[in-house]
Amino acid sequence: MGGRTGFRDNPADRLVTMPEGLPELTLGWEVIRWAVKYLKQPNGPHAGRRWEFVDSQVRFILWWYALDESGRWLYTHGVRRLAKGSGKSPFAALLALAELTAPVRLADFDPQVPGGCVGKPVQMPLVQIAATAESQTENTMRMVRALAPKGSRIVADFGLDPGKTQYYRQPEGQLAVMTSSSAAAEGGEASCIVADETEHWLPGNGGPEFAATLADNLAKSGSRMLETCNAWKPEKGSVAEASYNAWLLQEEGRTRAEDRILYDARVAPPDTDMADEASLMRALDWVYGDCWWVDRRFIANRIWQGTSSPDDSERKYLNRPTEAKDAWLKAAQWSACADPSVELADGEQVALAADLSKSRDATAIILCRVSDGHLFTWDVWEPPLDPDEAEHWEVPRRELDARVAQAFERFDIVAFYAEPGPLLSYVDLWGERYGDRVCMRAHPKNPVRFDMRSTQDGRAHPAVLRRFTDAAMSLHDAIVNGDVTHDGDPRLHRHMVNARRWPNNYGTGIGKSSRHSSAKVDAAVTAVIARLARTEYLALPESRRRKAPTSRKVVVFRGRGGRARAARARRR
Template identity: 35%
Template sequence: MASIGAPALLVQHDYSHVVEWYRHHVPRAAPPTYGRFVPERIGPTWDWNAERGWNLPEHTLGWEVLGWTGYWLKDANGQPWQWTMEQARMLLWYWSLDDTGRVQHPTVTWQRLKGHGKDPLAAGGVALPSAFAPCIFDHWGDDGQPVGRENNSAWVQVLAVDQDQTKNTLGMVRVMLTDACRKYYGIVTTTVTCRGMNGSRLIEGVTSNPLSIEGNRTDTIIRNETQNWNSSNNGKGLAEAAEGNRAKISQGRSLDICNAFRPNDESVGQEERDAWEATQDRPELDRAATFIDVGHLYDSLEAPPDAPFTAEAFVEVVEAVRGDSYWIDPVTARDSALKGTATPSEQRRKWYNQIVATDDDWMDRQQWDACKGDKTVDDSERIAMFLDCSKTDDATALMGCRLSDGHVFTIGIWAKPTKKRKPEPGEAPWMVSRPAVDQRVREARERWRVVAFWCDPSGARDDETGERFWDSYIEDWRLLFGNSLTRLPAVKTGPYAHPIIWDMRNPIHTQLFVAEAERFVSEVKDKRLTHDRNMLLRAHALNAKRAPGKYGVSLMKKHRESAKKIDAAVAAVGARLMYHQLNAKPQQGQFAPGRGRMIARR
């Protein structure tokens, strides 16, 4: 990037009228109207309410960029380029700044359906402005808004795993440039490059070889179609090299443009979505842990989970998820999608922008999202709790189930950070904090009426004492709860009788759990179960794979060493098992039904 002390560029071409046009029209754009199918709106672009109107950034260089593009760029008919209101909002957020003038979102992902116009948006709204527009913060104006300057040594890379993908974006660069823009900035283009200002500024297309970009000091990186980037085509290596390059530059930027990913591909697109989701709504994690906003803006417009893939519904669904991309003809798209040349799941991915479960997934993403319920459970509610314990690699999860209706909610999840570095020699590996779990159990007892509490303790041992890792805490909890757990003890009779310990390795328990896991999936499918929308619980449920076995279909990790944990889902199944067992038992006391009697009338 240009040095911090570089002077602001004197504006020699006046496009203030274009800026004012956008400033007038963007806030006043009509709010969205939907029919039967209201899309899932992720990110700020489609965030609107009647009291505030559109959610727009407080500080952004985007207004200047919108004006610059309207002045210097053209459409296919030679007319001044004009963004849709949706695209304008996307660019305002891409170019947003914080209160100090720093880039607010160094990493941005735009996920949209097929044909939305992501390449023109990346080419004209990001690549060209990054190279030639006043897009670097210089100072605050008299009106309190940021004033930009050009980047005199701009280097923009458009990355893809297929050369045709880079040609798509670079092709749009060439098409959008006016003759006046070429002349003023001295722009020379080839199939995969765009140079200007005597070669001091560069936009280039790069494909799969990570070694070709290793160590580059690139200001802006555009990663094209990341749902197709995986290990087999060097996409993973390319992504790692690009991220390393971006991190070298103060306030370097990265933009991903993609469609919905295929869950089993383990693509860069999936990793980015999973990483973003892992930063959302995580109050359930160990309160001793510290999490920061890493500046990742994810923006997507997706069909609702219950949108049917039928000829009757298709047009209405696509009209809802295409946003302002009026050039997408839903009827033509429907006829193409229903020809049967691709699977319904693949067509949903392309046209509904949905992430669709594969055959070995335990839980369907859309079905899970359709079961959203209360985020919190009122104090003093009667609940059952299930604790799935671990020590190091796996997560420890404490899930609750409200006995009045079976609503599943998160009490606590303790998990090793997904990208935690390997410990140095002599440094202890990450280990769950037992005191933190103990505190959460005690808080739950104080807050709710805990009718039953089961715990699968795992077979882990304490490194110092050799005792079972959780035994001392479980004994403390037995004493803490006293006689309050007699309604549904974990093991009622026999040599292993215990109010709390419910060891899943016991064959009887395994059989019960597998049956409940099958019922859990059926209840989600039929919308007879609700959950608290917790993003980490959701991730664990979607990570789980089907595990056919002796007693039926349970859930498991993809493989033993997989970093994608499922423990919160396991604990949720356990909590629902307790709920169903409690409902099957005759009740006593205040919440018991009447004994009933027959009255004969004569």
Template identity: 30%
Template structure:
């Protein structure tokens, strides 16, 4: 699945999205706002040559099909900054799901897929506001009351529902989960899911999501739209982001997830030039029609909190008050130019569990402090997992042995909790002067190691290769204040957001420091040509 954070795009081989984009241009108009009633431009440029390429790409991705014509995407997530017209796009897609060519019909003579409408389409538009339809439904209703779709016979559009010609229906809904059970939705839109934080809204989300498995022939799917969430609120948007991270890292099987997230680069928001460039990037195709100067003024307003400005206008994840590591500092330490190579001198950190938490081996190159993942064992998600899941100890042992063969391992710090026999055997096999126990529950020593790691990250003494698992575990870590200093913990004791790779990274960096202090760093000799 494409992930657009890096600005790249590889179109799917087969998609009904191309035809839907043209259908939207023919049948839909912009909803309430400055351009109300004006035509939509996705593939076809307007008189100034502008078209919303970014949203056209999303539609093409969302309507990918396989060679049999079956939908590939079951759940799509569109993450963009405030004001990017996410809800309007969802409204256009909703119009298409009601009457457009959105399900496979046949292959034309050129081998391209041709679509047909959903039979008896039932659309549910979910919003958080009580007694209010929400922005997505407003766009759909405007099109069925005032746009070209208002001329379609058999349409009955109103404030609380739209009846379709074949008996289908478009219904706006709010939060009471029980009233949604038993539905037969063919498409659901959850709008602004970063606001879906209450237990009732989460129950509603789960209830409606379960309804989507009932109509096999209609191939139901859902779309979430959101601006960046506030970490720690456990909103639906945060949960969806976490789910996608696990899919992208191969921790759980992809169930047809499309994550389209775009965020601005981390810049000094007090620098006008940097801020404008970041806003231009994050608003993408829409930047030309946005008043970026006004957004800069809003960000500069003393009443605007910097964290809110970054979340709403740059679409960035901003650390909560108890988050241990700042995301911008961690991202700034990524280095792609000098990869870890066999025979490099390294130190290793090990943090192990047996059942519930993760087990991780992290390496740190001696000469520059660059971190990389050697191995990670995480309890799989999903109902299919066995309650008795345990880390494969033999596999961990084999990966450790392979690392010692591949690299010149100078120092290992291993937390021996639950693993004392294995750690003892590593010391005997790989050298008692190389493998050492490091009890992470010894608060004073651990607080000092954490402080050195944090300082090295902020000041640029530490590097990493961009590994997503290490980064995720580092960003999951929360501060715990103790007498000995700042320690780290999980969000909650039973949280599924693990930090074990973060602990292993801290031990690896600490091991690197002690290896260098012990004189084990070998300077690379420069080659002298001509001798």
């Protein structure tokens, strides 16, 4: 029996993050009818005409206002992370005005109307456009004023009193700017919050604390927050990055929260080459999609200017967050090597690797197929996200032992390297149990033990460190050149992009950004060890290697630039 070991879909690799299709129940059509009736295009070549949505905006509105059969929101938090110039501010202003005046709360279900829902306006709406500084709200607030100027139909019909930083609606409705320095932030009961430019909400300006306060306020009333942002700078601790990580956890099924995040991003393909005109123009066409107002050629010329930073261009125009300066890999490089369609058949020859931990770190098992070096994530155990639960958590050792046994039952394990950490007794047990079944020995005394901390003072053993460092540099080069493939597992992806370069006497290895970092890298370390085990097995004399099955199969692998090609390969 053959099978796949990895996830079918890594959310970090998605180039479009919105749900597929359209929701069955939604108040979105009410918002669209309201906007077409009351709003006019404020600027650009269509200035003064009736507001027209593009398809991507319609899809977001329909999903943002989607309901379940009990009338509860499907999504309680939204994020629109789009490339610079995609129209985030006008759209955010539109939704803010909709929350102030439009029928955006459920009055009744009606299967005869589009979306199956009839809406009613919010009673005593309090709509806040929030940022850490008032200047960050200016783009959105400027569009609010442009969409609802004095003398306009929307102002007259709803009795609005326009101001520079706030609008009043009789009798007690309000749309206003809110900053982290405002005394009203604590305890307010907003009906909707638009969090503007959250890539700039940083610990240094109180951004995360402000976001937490707003979230607490919303929780009291069951109301919602919509973020707008560009891709963030790495490791700055921005709210935008935290929201993205929360969405990843949601999509991986690693959170218990029932409330869900609607995340809207269009991301350039990972093989985009900004120096190649054709590649860049394809990427810009993809990222900007139906944003007809964006001149792609103008953006390309801005990217190619000598004063433009490649990292800034990647964040602003390709909508890709960039990596830390000491990152081992770029996320795009790893994503370009993903091929989750590859299957690992029972009985195939593989090298098995494990990196063990007892509690605070993760424990991982990775398989590396001998025939082509494809990496499969067999299992990963990570501490719970809740700090109190994590404090008492330990890796499930019986489950760990059982997963190793299952690998030996299903596959022809030619090498098994395990970095023991605090679980040396298990590595000794595996050495006794499986030592006669492997061809390549990790250690002269124990064929399984690959101990990078084998000296009494805890420092890395020089010979083992050299082998690991060589393997890390070799795998890095293979990833950059597109000469390795993997199953696209989101846990391995996360650990790979968390890994940092660790120079040593033998070259550049990998490790955590700091000893106390909560960002796990254990699966990345395990992948390096698995590739090393395969390499050392293949270096054995042919007489010491096991004969592989002679059947033929199609192996899918990727070349430079992430392009997949299929080649018929004979398993030796």
